[in-house]
Structure formats: structure tokens, C-alpha cells
Amino acid sequence: MDDDKLLAILESSQEGEERGLGPEERDPAETLGRLSDDALIEYMTNLSQGARKDFTREEYFRDKEIKQRERDEATRAGLGRANAPIFAGCTIYINGYTKPGRLQLHEMIVSYGGKFQHYLLAKKKVTHIVATNLPLKKRLEFRNYRVVRPEWITESIEQQKLLPWQDYALSWDQEQRSLQLKVASAPVSSAVDCKDPNFLKTFFENSRLHHLSNWKADLRSRFLSEGFNKPSPGDALSIFHIDFDCFFATVAALGCESCDINRDPIVVCHGSKSSDIASCNYVARKYGIRNGMWVSRAKSLLPPGVELVSLPYNFKEIEEKSKIFYTVLKEYKIKFDLILPISIDEAVCVVIDHHTPHPIDRDEICRELRSEIWKRTGGCTVSIGCSNTLVLARLNLKIAKPNGYHILTQQQLVENEADWHSYLGKFQIDDLPGIGYSIVSKLRSLRQHLNNLLQLKQYFHNSLPLLQKCVGKKTGSKILMYLHGKDDEESSRMIFEPESFFARKSLSIEINWGIRFDTVQEIDNFIDTCADYLVQKLQEMNKRTSQITLKVLRRCADAPIEPPKYLGCGECDALSHNCRLGIPTSELGVIATELKSTFRLLGCPPKDLRGVSIQFNKLIEVSYDQNENQQRLKLPFQKTLNFDVFDNLPSDVKNDFSKELKRRNIVLTSSPRPKTSYAATYEEKFMEELPTQIRNEVKNDLRINRKITRTKLSELREQNRKKKESIRNVRAHLLGHESLFEPIKFQKESRFKDICRIVMEWFDATLIEGPHEKDLLLFENYLDKLSDSNRVPLILRFSKLISVRLNLKSNQYGQEAGFQEWEQFLLKNVIPKLNKNKHTFQTVRKLDIDFDI
DNA sequence: ATGGTGTGGTAG
DNA sequence: ATCGCTACCACACCAT
Numbered sequence: 001m002d003d004d005k006l007l008a009i010l011e012s013s014q015e016g017e018e019r020g021l022g023p024e025e026r027d028p029a030e031t032l033g034r035l036s037d038d039a040l041i042e043y044m045t046n047l048s049q050g051a052r053k054d055f056t057r058e059e060y061f062r063d064k065e066i067k068q069r070e071r072d073e074a075t076r077a078g079l080g081r082a083n084a085p086i087f088a089g090c091t092i093y094i095n096g097y098t099k100p101g102r103l104q105l106h107e108m109i110v111s112y113g114g115k116f117q118h119y120l121l122a123k124k125k126v127t128h129i130v131a132t133n134l135p136l137k138k139r140l141e142f143r144n145y146r147v148v149r150p151e152w153i154t155e156s157i158e159q160q161k162l163l164p165w166q167d168y169a170l171s172w173d174q175e176q177r178s179l180q181l182k183v184a185s186a187p188v189s190s191a192v193d194c195k196d197p198n199f200l201k202t203f204f205e206n207s208r209l210h211h212l213s214n215w216k217a218d219l220r221s222r223f224l225s226e227g228f229n230k231p232s233p234g235d236a237l238s239i240f241h242i243d244f245d246c247f248f249a250t251v252a253a254l255g256c257e258s259c260d261i262n263r264d265p266i267v268v269c270h271g272s273k274s275s276d277i278a279s280c281n282y283v284a285r286k287y288g289i290r291n292g293m294w295v296s297r298a299k300s301l302l303p304p305g306v307e308l309v310s311l312p313y314n315f316k317e318i319e320e321k322s323k324i325f326y327t328v329l330k331e332y333k334i335k336f337d338l339i340l341p342i343s344i345d346e347a348v349c350v351v352i353d354h355h356t357p358h359p360i361d362r363d364e365i366c367r368e369l370r371s372e373i374w375k376r377t378g379g380c381t382v383s384i385g386c387s388n389t390l391v392l393a394r395l396n397l398k399i400a401k402p403n404g405y406h407i408l409t410q411q412q413l414v415e416n417e418a419d420w421h422s423y424l425g426k427f428q429i430d431d432l433p434g435i436g437y438s439i440v441s442k443l444r445s446l447r448q449h450l451n452n453l454l455q456l457k458q459y460f461h462n463s464l465p466l467l468q469k470c471v472g473k474k475t476g477s478k479i480l481m482y483l484h485g486k487d488d489e490e491s492s493r494m495i496f497e498p499e500s501f502f503a504r505k506s507l508s509i510e511i512n513w514g515i516r517f518d519t520v521q522e523i524d525n526f527i528d529t530c531a532d533y534l535v536q537k538l539q540e541m542n543k544r545t546s547q548i549t550l551k552v553l554r555r556c557a558d559a560p561i562e563p564p565k566y567l568g569c570g571e572c573d574a575l576s577h578n579c580r581l582g583i584p585t586s587e588l589g590v591i592a593t594e595l596k597s598t599f600r601l602l603g604c605p606p607k608d609l610r611g612v613s614i615q616f617n618k619l620i621e622v623s624y625d626q627n628e629n630q631q632r633l634k635l636p637f638q639k640t641l642n643f644d645v646f647d648n649l650p651s652d653v654k655n656d657f658s659k660e661l662k663r664r665n666i667v668l669t670s671s672p673r674p675k676t677s678y679a680a681t682y683e684e685k686f687m688e689e690l691p692t693q694i695r696n697e698v699k700n701d702l703r704i705n706r707k708i709t710r711t712k713l714s715e716l717r718e719q720n721r722k723k724k725e726s727i728r729n730v731r732a733h734l735l736g737h738e739s740l741f742e743p744i745k746f747q748k749e750s751r752f753k754d755i756c757r758i759v760m761e762w763f764d765a766t767l768i769e770g771p772h773e774k775d776l777l778l779f780e781n782y783l784d785k786l787s788d789s790n791r792v793p794l795i796l797r798f799s800k801l802i803s804v805r806l807n808l809k810s811n812q813y814g815q816e817a818g819f820q821e822w823e824q825f826l827l828k829n830v831i832p833k834l835n836k837n838k839h840t841f842q843t844v845r846k847l848d849i850d851f852d853i
Numbered sequence: 854a855t856g857g858t859g860t861g862g863t864a865g
Numbered sequence: 866a867t868c869g870c871t872a873c874c875a876c877a878c879c880a881t
Contacts, residue, residue: 211870513867
């Protein structure tokens with residue numbers, strides 16, 4: 001079949017289906033009305049140009065696909081955040097006649113967060129195919145896909161969650177069906193493939209550590225939203241540290257009729273070999289099994305004849321039990337002044353002693369709480385450590401475990417030195433909160449046989465400096481405080497300043513399992529997914545971030561490609577890089593773009609990537625005021641506008657803007673500007689034209705350069721040149737001949753670095769006379785090629801190079817015709833190209849009307 | 854001194 | 866098979 005025929009068939013089949021739909025779906029005005037401004041303009045441009053004959057079939061479809069995606073984005077944006085992203089991560093193709101029809105399904109998919117594929121061009125991307133019946137040929141063609149009935153879409157929406165597609169698998173005769181299931185299950189079972197769009201979701205659903213962190217964050221934010229009595233330093237306190245005994249294991253055992261938690265060694269884990277043990281009961285601990293140990297190791301510790309009982313996680317039930325736990329604490333007859341959430345299964349409750357005639361009975365509290373929780377949770381035991389300081393409550397908890405309680409106050413212990421010593425003798429050094437293997441090994445390096453707290457105390461006597469030299473300033477003084485049963489400043493904060501202690505200061509995710517990529521593009525996709533996840537959370541919290549960090553784990557040079565742990569990260573180097581955004585944002589486009597370019601900066605070969613972590617560091621609350629401010633650029637000189645900017649507007653919109661300026665009382669400054677204020681005005685004008693996310697980078701460059709012009713010019717300029725040279729070398733490495741892109745040439749050069757050099761030389765040579773028109777055309781042509789092949793970041797590099805260069809020369813050449821020509825070229829010809837690709841630079845749209853400086 | 858960056862440690 | 870997260874602090878080092 002030739003291309004034209006195929007086209008004709010596809011077009012007519014689509015029309016045929018549209019004809020079957022309600023009249024409102026066919027109304028062209030209706031369609032136009034739903035478009036964003038940009039989509040509309042593109043649409044019209046398309047119309048006026050007509051179908052270009054020289055397009056290949058692929059280009060034609062890809063073009064259509066991209067335009068449709070834009071419209072989908074616009075549709076979704078128009079809906080606001082009303083719908084749950086049920087189909088997030090799904091790319092869905094609809095085959096043939098369906099009911100409801102293609103357009104309705106399309107809208108459903110898009111408005112509930114899915115992607116819609118119009119043509120089966122990029123087959124790999126499609127996650128599901130919707131169809132009601134398939135001809136034999138198609139069945140064969142789709143046999144490796146998840147083919148579902150349209151009800152999968154409609155019923156998923158009804159129930160507001162993604163239903164398992166298997167329940168809606170398109171059934172044909174039994175034989176075919178079993179074949180289909182067999183083959184189709186292959187790509188599906190590989191949900192544990194980081195290239196699968198659902199990888200993140202599946203991973204998180206099954207990750208105990210993810211749940212632990214998430215639960216903790218939820219509990220903390222709930223704590224802050226509820227009331228509490230804050231004690232003052234000096235108040236007499238009763239602190240109860242309450243903790244479930246091997247929580248996961250207990251919950252799992254309760255759901256397993258055939259096993260006995262007091263008889264069998266029970267562990268909770270996923271697998272049978274290199275799987276981590278999340279929790280083990282006390283029978284298992286008797287054999288030396290510990291939390292975090294691998295199952296294979298645990299098995300090897302058991303004597304012959306004793307079988308390890310591996311139980312699966314039951315996250316749902318764990319949440320339920322925890323809910324009961326916190327409810328019991330909240331409803332207890334003696335109202336706690338503070339119920340501080342430590343984790344899903346652990347809380348610190350505080351009673352402020354008000355010297356009332358009836359002092360509280362700590363024993364009674366412990367007994368009652370333990371029995372109440374045991375009853376209400378259907379058989380979970382908690383242990384309680386009680387004291388008047390946090391550290392002693394924790395140490396007492398350690399004594400109390402399992403299934404008991406222990407009460408002992410600092411006063412009781414300090415009175416008798418011998419008691420205190422025997423108490424300390426019970427504990428290992430890492431029983432102290434905040435002391436782990438690393439600090440223990442530091443302490444050991446000073447004295448080989450340092451085992452328990454008593455030895456620790458005796459070894460260091462009162463020698464704070466020695467301790468501090470060994471483990472650090474703060475840690476040293478902390479340990480010494482603990483050895484006297486006192487809390488250090490940091491842990492006290494939890495009690496005395498709970499609102500700041502529990503407030504969230506950052507937001508992050510990290511995935512260090514299952515990461516195996518081949519290409520940067522795959523990693524880009526993954527970063528997009530991660531960024532999307534984080535941004536969603538950020539927006540739910542009504543916050544913005546102004547600083548983000550990307551951390552990657554990279555396989556150590558000598559580490560094996562596949563580590564002992566299945567899909568584990570193995571031995572890795574951690575690399576991290578943070579970048580400031582200048583303006584706090586919660587926009588996915590800005591953040592994802594920044595992250596992707598940061599990844600390139602870290603220079604990790606795609607195949608060696610073993611872990612990804614993204615952090616939002618500086619969080620600010622979105623208030624109404626800030627909301628207003630974010631739309632504008634905060635500059636000291638407001639309310640004036642350079643005449644040239646206005647003058648360069650298309651004539652037909654000048655009138656509208658003129659009215660708007662008058663209404664807003666913005667004055668046009670005369671042109672040309674006085675030389676002294678030139679640089680500042682130039683910056684202002686330039687900044688105003690930039691996409692939000694690169695403003696700050698440029699601002700930074702400008703700041704650096706302003707400093708240069710102020711101080712010893714030649715010397716610093718030389719330094720700057722060297723710095724830039726090295727940066728350019730890095731970029732050449734990333735973007736040059738080793739680039740994953742096909743080379744695009746300019747002046748016979750394809751290495752980005754070389755092209756930059758040529759452009760810079762050309763720039764310098766034409767600052768006075770101005771560049772030749774033909775040269776500019778050639779250069780623009782090159783930029784267009786970059787733009788067409790989705791290499792917008794390279795254009796960004798050029799804009800920055802030119803803008804930095806312009807600013808550097810502004811004092812000396814600011815009034816020259818060449819300088820001004822370059823300036824115009826940058827503003828009118830280069831920067832607009834940055835705006836062309838709306839997928840990478842989603843924020844640009846706003847800027848087009850961001851006139852209110 | 855102060856402040857920022859990248860790295861490392863700890864907990865649950 | 867297997868689901869090695871994530872918030873936060875402390876520190877070393879650097880520039881200013």
C-alpha cells in the first residue's frame with residue numbers, strides 16, 4: 001500500500017467515526033473555542049499553509065500527533081485540577097469502532113491524566129489498546145499488547161481508580177485468548193522495568209521504606225494541623241515512648257492462621273534470597289536474625305530442621321492498626337499534652353506535671369495503654385519506655401522490649417552513681433539515638449574494645465575535646481549529654497518547639513532500585529515521571545520551590561554490572577548537584593527541564609546509572625501576595641517601559657497594549673537612553689523577553705559580569721574567559737561528537753563547542769559594522785534545524801552566550817550599530833525559537849503577555 | 854564570621 | 866527474583 005492510499009483510508013475512517021457522534025462534537029467553532037491561543041494560531045497557520053506535499057508519511061503523522069498533544073494539554077489545563085489522574089502513565093490507542101465513540105473516549109482519557117495516541121506509529125509507547133472487536137489480522141498484530149474493552153475506561157472513571165486491565169481484556173475465542181494472554185503477559189509482568197511508565201507507581205506500592213517515609217510525613221503534617229499544649233523549658237515532664245514490637249511481623253502473623261508468632265521464626269519480606277527482611281519476630285531474633293538482613297543470610301542462621309516463615313507485607317492492615325494506635329492515644333482518659341508522631345508504629349506522649357494534688361500514676365498509664373492497644377488491635381503488643389527525658393525514655397524502651405514497660409527517671413539514677421553505672425552497662429553504644437555504625441566505628445578507631453555505654457563514659461571521662469575531635473563538635477557534646485541522661489538541644493526541640501521540628505522543609509524522592517537504563521532519552525522520561533510525582537505533591541501542599549537538587553548513584557568503576565542484590569544499585573558513587581531557580585515555582589515544565597539539564601551536567605553514562613534522587617530544597621508557602629508577585633519580575637525600577645520594546649510590537653496589537661499601559665499608568669521611556677543607565681535598562685529589557693526558567697541563569701551571568709566591569713577589568717575578564725572555556729569543554733563533551741543526537745552542521749563544524757567558538761569570533765568581529773545579512777540567515781537556518789530536532793537547550797546555550805557577550809561589551813560598544821543589530825537579532829530571532837517547543841518550555845506562553853514590569 | 858555547596862550519616 | 870525511602874542534621878570545604 002502506498003503512502004497516499006494509507007493516508008486516505010486513515011482519514012476517511014476517522015471521519016466516519018466522527019460522523020457517528022453527537023452534533024456538538026462536530027461543530028468546528030466548538031473545537032476552536034477549546035483551543036489555547038497558541039494552539040489556535042498553530043491551527044490557523046496550518047490551515048493557511050495547507051498540507052505540504054513534501055512531508056513524508058512519518059513526519060505527517062508525527063506532526064499531527066504533536067499538535068493533538070498540545071490540544072490535549074489545553075483541554076486538561078482548561079479542566080483545572082478537578083479530575084483524578086486515573087490514567088497517568090497510560091498511553092492509549094483506540095482501534096476501530098467503539099462505544100462510546102473515539103472522541104468521547106479520547107476526552108475521558110485525556111481529562112483523567114492519560115495520554116492518547118492517535119496513530120499506532122510509536123508502538124512501543126502505547127500501553128493499552130481499546131477495541132470492541134478485532135479482525136484476525138489486527139489480532140495478530142496486537143497480540144503483544146494489552147487489548148481492552150472500552151468499559152475499562154468508563155468503569156475506571158466511574159470508580160475513580162485504575163481498574164486492572166486484565167478484567168477487561170478483549171475476549172475472543174478461547175484458543176486465541178490463551179495465546180494472547182500468554183504473550184501479552186510478558187511485557188506486563190515486566191512492570192519491574194524502570195522504562196515502564198508504571199514503574200514508579202508499582203515500586204512505591206511495594207516499597208516498605210517508601211511507605212515508612214510517606215506515613216511519617218503524613219503523621220507529621222496531621223500533627224501540625226491538630227492542637228497541642230507546648231511545654232516550657234523547666235516544666236516537669238513525663239515522657240512515654242511507645243512502640244509496637246516487630247510491627248510488620250506481628251501484623252503479618254495475625255493474618256496468617258497457620259503460623260504462631262510465639263513458636264515460628266517469622267520474617268516479612270518480598271523474596272527468598274537477596275530480599276531485605278523488613279521485620280522479624282522475637283523467635284527469629286533468638287537465632288540472630290535482624291531487621292534489614294537478607295533472607296538468604298537469615299536462612300543460613302537457622303539450625304537444621306527449623307523452617308523460616310516468610311510472610312508478605314500487608315501495608316493496608318498496617319495502616320489500619322496504626323490508625324487504631326493513634327486513636328487510643330488520643331482518646332486516653334488522661335489527656336496527653338503532646339502526642340508526637342515518630343513513625344507509623346511509634347509515638348512519644350508527653351504529660352506536663354502541673355503539680356496537681358493527684359500526681360499521675362505512670363505505672364497505671366503504661367499498663368492501661370498496653371492492654372487497650374492489645375485489645376483494640378486484635379493482638380498487637382506495644383512496649384513503653386517512660387522517663388523525664390527523651391533519651392532515657394528511649395533507653396528504657398529498649399529495656400522494656402519485647403512486650404513490657406520500664407519507668408526510670410534521671411533523678412532516680414543520678415542520685416546513686418553505682419546504679420547509674422550498672423544502668424549504662426546494659427547498653428551498646430549504638431543504642432543511643434543518632435549513633436549508628438559510622439560513629440561507632442569512629443569511636444572504635446580510638447579505642448579497640450569500646451563496647452557499651454559504661455566503657456564509653458569511663459574512657460572519655462570529662463574529655464569533651466577528645467570526643468569532639470573524634471566524632472565532630474555537635475555529636476561529641478550530644479554523646480556527653482546523653483551519658484548524663486540529658487537531652488541535647490536538637491532532640492529537645494521536638495518537645496519544646498514541635499511546630500518547627502515537625503514542619504516540612506524539603507520534599508524529595510529517590511529510587512535506587514531497579515534503575516537500568518540504556519539511553520538519555522529513557523532517563524529523561526523517567527525524570528519527567530519523577531518530577532510529575534513531586535510537583536503534584538508540591539501543588540497539593542500549596543507550595544513552591546526555588547532550589548532543586550539532583551542526586552544520582554553511579555556504578556563504581558570496579559563494581560560488577562549486576563550486583564548481588566537483584567536489581568539493586570550495588571556499589572555506587574553518589575553525585576549531586578543543586579540549582580537555584582531564582583523564582584519559586586511549582587511548574588512541571590520548568591522543574592523537569594532544569595532536572596534534565598542537571599542530569600547532563602553530572603555526566604553519568606546512562607548505562608551506569610543506578611539511582612536517582614530529586615529534592616526540592618527551598619519551599620515557600622503560596623500566599624495570595626506571592627501568587628501576584630510571581631507573575632511579575634521584581635525589579636527596582638518599575639512602571640516604565642522602554643520605548644523600543646513597545647515600538648517593536650506588531651502594529652495591530654499596539655493599540656491594545658497602548659490602552660493597557662495607560663490603564664496601568666506605565667510610562668514609556670524615551671529612546672535612545674542615556675548612556676549611564678544603559679546597562680541596567682538593557683538588562684531589564686532583555687530579561688523581560690526571557691522564558692522564566694532561564695531568567696535566573698542569565699541574571700546570574702549578568703551579575704557576574706557587572707562585577708567584572710566594576711573591578712580590575714583585564715585580569716578578571718581573563719579569569720572569566722578561562723572559566724567559560726572549561727564550561728564549554730564540559731558542554732562539548734556532553735553535546736559534541738559524543739552526543740546522542742545526529743550531528744547538525746554549521747560552517748562545516750558539528751561539535752557544539754567549535755560552533756560556539758565560530759559564533760563568538762564572528763560576533764566579536766562584527767560588533768561595530770554589524771553581521772552580514774547572509775551570515776545571519778545561515779545561522780538562523782542552523783538554529784531552526786536545532787529547533788526542529790527538539791534541541792532547544794542548545795539554542796538556549798546560544799542565547800546565553802550571546803547575551804553574556806552583549807553585556808560584556810555593552811560599555812564599550814553599546815552605541816555601535818553592530819552591537820544593536822546583534823541585540824535585535826537575539827531578541828527577535830533567537831529567543832523566540834526558545835518558545836517554539838512548548839513541550840520543553842511550557843511556561844513560555846505566560847511570558848508572551850507578561851508585560852507588566 | 855558568614856553563608857553556600859556537596860557529601861555523609863541516621864532513623865524508622 | 867524483588868520493590869535499597871526520605872527528611873533532616875552535621876560536617877568539610879570553599880568563597881566572600
